[in-house]
Amino acid sequence: MAHYDSILDKFDKHILALLQKDASLSNLELAERVGLSPSPCLRRVQKLEAMGVITGRRALLSPKALGLGLTVMIQISVDRHTPERFEQFEAAVSSYDEVQQCYLITGQSADYLLKVVVPDMDRYQDFLLNKLTRIEGVSGVHSSFVMRRVVDTTALPLHYL
Structure with a gap:
């Protein structure tokens, strides 16, 4: 993967920070928190996925709650x-x-x-x-x-x- 720091702007970085904390955010919630309208926000997320910066979204499970101590x-x-x-x-x-x-x-x-x-x-x-x-x-x-x-x-x- 290429080094993308020179082409990611403050909106991209904010989107990435928010999705790392909570990947379940809807596009509308994400757009509101980033300060964009939903369509440009969705395009940015899709661009980040196409670039390979966002590689997937997963649920994080608690090992302890599942008996994996x-x-x-x-x-x-x-x-x-x-x-x-x-x-x-x-x-x-x-x-x-x-x-x-x-x-x-x-x-x-x-x-x-x-x-x-x-x-x-x-x-x-x-x-x-x-x-x-x-x-x-x-x-x-x-x-x-x-x-x-x-x-x-x-x-x-x-x-x-």
């Missing part, structure tokens, strides 16, 4: 650093509902960082032993258990634009 950050090492090994690992973890995020990282002894959400320690043990460690090439797993969510947002810092 354990969040685990997992560092994974793989035995070989080949495109085939990475593709195989990424395909496997992409198929697991428990995995919320997976990053290929550098600067650590690990190759990947995963964020996993499960109901409890027993279910994590099952996930670890019956899914994660069975992926061919996984050579190391280091689990860290989240005690408290201090900052937990999907919002991007728009003040850099």
Whole structure:
């Protein structure tokens, strides 16, 4: 995706900020808050979608309310650093509902960082032993258990634009 900071004006940035906080806003509500009439506001949202700046809208669910009380950050090492090994690992973890995020990282002894959400320690043990460690090439797993969510947002810092 291109860097769009030079073509986004104050209305676009305001639209993005509002939608990051509440994507359920109707076009009329959004237009009123931004200070535009509904038609130009809708055109701007459609333009931002066409540009790939807005990639989708989702409902955010509460893990705790749904009985998913354990969040685990997992560092994974793989035995070989080949495109085939990475593709195989990424395909496997992409198929697991428990995995919320997976990053290929550098600067650590690990190759990947995963964020996993499960109901409890027993279910994590099952996930670890019956899914994660069975992926061919996984050579190391280091689990860290989240005690408290201090900052937990999907919002991007728009003040850099």
